[in-house]
Amino acid sequence: RDINVSPDQAKRQAEQLMQSRSNVSFVLLAGLDHAFQNQRGESEIPAVIKQIRAWLERT
Numbered sequence: 558r559d560i561n562v563s564p565d566q567a568k569r570q571a572e573q574l575m576q577s578r579s580n581v582s583f584v585l586l587a588g589l590d591h592a593f594q595n596q597r598g599e600s601e602i603p604a605v606i607k608q609i610r611a612w613l614e615r616t
Contacts, residue, residue: 560590560591561590561591562591564585567583567585568583568585571583582612582616584608584612586601586605586608589601589605593605
């Protein structure tokens with residue numbers, strides 16, 4: 558739903574980076590825009606932060 562950055566383009570760029578680097582991760586947050594709002598305009602920032610924290614704990 559992001560109109561600022563094409564999710565498909567971002568995924569392609571991440572895939573290109575992953576071919577030459579081992580320290581790249583890519584997560585598509587389906588249904589969220591660039592401000593982490595869902596289609597109803599509600600903020601999903603707490604859920605996004607939770608995902609980021611979990612990623613940081615794994616790395």
